[in-house]
Amino acid sequence: MTISKRLKEARQARGFSQERLGIEAGIEPASASPRMNQYEKGVHQPGESIVQQIAAVLNYPAAYFYCEDDDEAHLLQCFHLLKGKDRKEVIDLVERLALSS
Helix, strand or coil, X not given: CHHXXXXXXXXXXXXXXXXXXXXXCCCCHHHHHHHHHHHHHCCCCCCHHHHHHHHHHHCCCHHHHHCCCXXXXXXXXXXXXXXXXXXXXXXXXXXXXXXXX
């Protein structure tokens, strides 16, 4: 159920229709909307390659879709958007906080 929930959240956050996301992720246009609908409803699970294509289109890390904890999923998404020096700063901060607990 995690993938279906995260998929719908990410798609809506980016303002994509099911059809548009499916097509941009490489699904045949005729079946893009129905397949995405089935993924979001949990009727079918997308394969790993489809999840990676969807993640690339939405600019989310693929791991986000498998993460069961909402806070961890949010952190993954935020970290994914960071570049170089900012990523290093976040890692250093998290390490300091984890070691001081």
